Amino acid sequence: MSLWHIAWSYLWNRKLTTSLTILSVGLAVGLISSVLTLRDETRKRFEEEGQSYDIVMGAKGSPLQLVLSSLYFMDVPTGNILYSDYLHLRGADLAVETATDTEITATIPAGTLLDQEPLLLKVVNADAGQTGSRFDLFSSHYDGPAQALNEKMPVQIASVAPSQLPKGTTSEAIRLTIRGRGFGASPRVVIGGHEDVANAFPIGMGDSFQKFRIIGTVRGLFEHVWIDPVSGRERRPFQLAEGRIFERTREAVVGSTVAKQTGLEVGETFVGTHGYIELPEGTGHVHSDFVYEVVGILKPSGTPNDRAIFCTLDSVWDVHGLKHGAGYDSQHGGHGDAHAAEVHEHEHAEHADGHEHHAHGEGEEYEGEHEHAAADEHGHEHHHGEEAGGPPEVTAVLVSLESPTLRFQFKEYVNDEMNAMAAIPVNQVAKLYDQLLATAKAVLLAVGYLVVVISALSILIGLYLSIIQRKRDMAIMRALGASAYEIFGAVIIEAFWVTVLGIVSGWLIGGLVTVALGMYLVREYGLSIMPFTLTPEELSAFSAVAIVGLVAGLLPAWQAYRTDVARDLAEL
Amino acid sequence: MVRMEHCRRRLGPGVEFCCEAFHAPEGAHLALWGPSGCGKSTMLNLISGLLRPDEGVVEVDGAEIQNMSEGQLDRFRGARFGFIFQTFNLLRPFTALQNVLLGMRFSDTLPQSEWKPRATELLERVGLSHRLHSKPATMSVGEQQRVAIARALANRPRLIVADEPTGSLDPKTSRGVMDLLLEMCSEEKLTALLVTHDRAIADLLPERFDCSGLVKEVAS
Numbered sequence: 001m002s003l004w005h006i007a008w009s010y011l012w013n014r015k016l017t018t019s020l021t022i023l024s025v026g027l028a029v030g031l032i033s034s035v036l037t038l039r040d041e042t043r044k045r046f047e048e049e050g051q052s053y054d055i056v057m058g059a060k061g062s063p064l065q066l067v068l069s070s071l072y073f074m075d076v077p078t079g080n081i082l083y084s085d086y087l088h089l090r091g092a093d094l095a096v097e098t099a100t101d102t103e104i105t106a107t108i109p110a111g112t113l114l115d116q117e118p119l120l121l122k123v124v125n126a127d128a129g130q131t132g133s134r135f136d137l138f139s140s141h142y143d144g145p146a147q148a149l150n151e152k153m154p155v156q157i158a159s160v161a162p163s164q165l166p167k168g169t170t171s172e173a174i175r176l177t178i179r180g181r182g183f184g185a186s187p188r189v190v191i192g193g194h195e196d197v198a199n200a201f202p203i204g205m206g207d208s209f210q211k212f213r214i215i216g217t218v219r220g221l222f223e224h225v226w227i228d229p230v231s232g233r234e235r236r237p238f239q240l241a242e243g244r245i246f247e248r249t250r251e252a253v254v255g256s257t258v259a260k261q262t263g264l265e266v267g268e269t270f271v272g273t274h275g276y277i278e279l280p281e282g283t284g285h286v287h288s289d290f291v292y293e294v295v296g297i298l299k300p301s302g303t304p305n306d307r308a309i310f311c312t313l314d315s316v317w318d319v320h321g322l323k324h325g326a327g328y329d330s331q332h333g334g335h336g337d338a339h340a341a342e343v344h345e346h347e348h349a350e351h352a353d354g355h356e357h358h359a360h361g362e363g364e365e366y367e368g369e370h371e372h373a374a375a376d377e378h379g380h381e382h383h384h385g386e387e388a389g390g391p392p393e394v395t396a397v398l399v400s401l402e403s404p405t406l407r408f409q410f411k412e413y414v415n416d417e418m419n420a421m422a423a424i425p426v427n428q429v430a431k432l433y434d435q436l437l438a439t440a441k442a443v444l445l446a447v448g449y450l451v452v453v454i455s456a457l458s459i460l461i462g463l464y465l466s467i468i469q470r471k472r473d474m475a476i477m478r479a480l481g482a483s484a485y486e487i488f489g490a491v492i493i494e495a496f497w498v499t500v501l502g503i504v505s506g507w508l509i510g511g512l513v514t515v516a517l518g519m520y521l522v523r524e525y526g527l528s529i530m531p532f533t534l535t536p537e538e539l540s541a542f543s544a545v546a547i548v549g550l551v552a553g554l555l556p557a558w559q560a561y562r563t564d565v566a567r568d569l570a571e572l
Numbered sequence: 573m574v575r576m577e578h579c580r581r582r583l584g585p586g587v588e589f590c591c592e593a594f595h596a597p598e599g600a601h602l603a604l605w606g607p608s609g610c611g612k613s614t615m616l617n618l619i620s621g622l623l624r625p626d627e628g629v630v631e632v633d634g635a636e637i638q639n640m641s642e643g644q645l646d647r648f649r650g651a652r653f654g655f656i657f658q659t660f661n662l663l664r665p666f667t668a669l670q671n672v673l674l675g676m677r678f679s680d681t682l683p684q685s686e687w688k689p690r691a692t693e694l695l696e697r698v699g700l701s702h703r704l705h706s707k708p709a710t711m712s713v714g715e716q717q718r719v720a721i722a723r724a725l726a727n728r729p730r731l732i733v734a735d736e737p738t739g740s741l742d743p744k745t746s747r748g749v750m751d752l753l754l755e756m757c758s759e760e761k762l763t764a765l766l767v768t769h770d771r772a773i774a775d776l777l778p779e780r781f782d783c784s785g786l787v788k789e790v791a792s
Contacts, residue, residue: 001670001677013665476661479622480723481650481679483643565622569657 003486007493014466021455021462022501025549028451029506032541034513035444040537041514041529042521043433046072049303049527050425052226052235054407057081057089057414058396063423064432070203070396071425072304073213074525077205080393081420083313088418089399090200091120091193094176099187106189108174114165116192121176125155125184126223155182194413196406199224202394204316207272212258214272214292214309216316216394219245222253226400237303242266243296249314253296257306257526264294272319290319302528317392452545456552459498463491463556474560475568488561495553502549503542507532573598573731573763574619579628581618588790589614591628594781601754601764603774604781611786612767613735619765620653620733621645633730650679654724654762656753658736660716662708668695668719669704675726682727694722698752714745721753725760732757732764738773750776 011018049071058066059079068075094106104123108114157180165174178189193200201224204216222238222245243266246253254264264270269291292311300306399422401410407424414422467474474487514531521527576594583589589611596602604612617623618630621637630638633652640648654675655661662671672691676682682690695704698718708716717737724732737753738746750773757764766777774780 001673009665472661473663476663477678478646479649479655480675481646483646
């Protein structure tokens, strides 16, 4: 019969007291565990999500606000930028006429402005998710045939005919024949755009349904696949559970949480409300004449997408009666323009709700910074170039670069050269955690450790009282031949049992708390977190608690060590 | 087996235990007898090393124990002594079998392989084969004292010291327990020192030592 067994038997003999002491330790550890897990897991999820795009470009203002509003759908946007800014970065898809793995024919429509230097031609193997090689098609740069900029890419362009294009607006359509390899069955051909940009997706916001934002975007966003650099996992946050991706105006794809909480199903319809917050029924400005039809529902992804409703940019523009980007192709993005978007007018429906509109004068948006009032009392602004004759706008552009190492350089380019602001999402999230949430974490951890000290006191008091009650037992053991060290050890082991069981139960309590809070986070922010984790920081905290618990056992153990056998046997 | 000479121990202000000479030969069954407060329990504690004399000699089984260190005394006590107390002093969280095993575990005088068979055999000999896994709280006082006897004998001690072993028992049970204790001490050829204030119990033993007058008032 070991000292461990003896110590355990004494604890078991007073189950209630032992359980309460273990519970008090467990609550303290649970608090610490849940604070650490929530902080680490939300940070991980935020950063993971932040890695999905290298850059978020939007109106000048707070970079954090831009990232939160565009990637996490949490804050109000900083404002709008021109749709042409998006095209400037991304380029435009050309209509592909024929395509094989080795040859593509595509057409540049008449009236396309070709003035970007260098003028890039990019082939994307959409099936493999690989960006193709890029060419500079401008005669001003190259006399000979188009030249591959990166010959190591799996998608290779060997030649383009014609190899030189005229600068300026095209007077007639130009058919391009592209030869090479690795194009795949349904390649995309992109002309123009920034050389560092692998892909870019515009998003337009302004309305919501119940409390879920309606995000206008392009179909290409749904094909966005990225590799999480931390876990190495391939992330596909836009997988359909049922239905299909939107194809035309007034079609919507809803996130899994939206479907669950609103009960929307494929084929059902809904109307949006101005702004981003849920208003009491009848008080919001409802676009009752603009009915969306649900055509698809996304699988749960544990990302903010679960809480969003996606539709075409046209829908967002149409609902407010705004202008469209010329030749806009909801299949993949901008289409037909290599640079500045020409626009065609849509009838501008006047708002009758008295919201404050931003009255940008003609041309004003091209010159100065965009000015945006803070969200009004309805929690929203009007965007998208609402004034008659204004160019089309988007709320933000999500940008994937050719390499993450280009982030800072590209951010500086946007901030210096464009009338917009770029933010690196992962940096903003890190800043948010390091600066703002660090204080909150420190306070919560301080409370946690205070509870640990109180728990240690409860271990001390519990064991001390138990030793007082068991003085005779200690004396009997000594009379039976137990040494003072063995008695000391048995009490320390009791403290160890209580502490270890407290830590284990605390870890479980912390996990359960995290599960409960995780359900809230999924519901409110679309962030799914792992509840039962064991990080090095948690292990350190648990070790600290174990040490405190053992220290708390020292005094009772010392008391037991000093057992006066004759007196204690005689006293009772 | 036990020898005390010129043994003094201060018990409090102006009160002192004093035994000039005491001797119990090996195999003796001796009652330390006397009225309450006469010093018989103090004498037993000094013999078993639970108390140390301020002066004088206490010799047990050929070893003077008054100068032993705490650790030496713990080991000596565990190996040589078997204790039986008035209130049985069984450890409540443990079963009868575990209580007997605990005595062996702490003294560590027998090979571990012998612990369980010997504990079981002793409990059978005291008539508790059906109570091996019962906890003290579920046993009668007579049964508890029989477990205490089994525990005292577990390590094959040289000396059994019993402090008022029948003090908590009714007369009929007392007689039964005393008969069992003496019978087992004879079987195991043990020396037994038994403290009692009850003359009738003392008379059950072949030898008696009158402890009256061992505790004296002295000038403080």
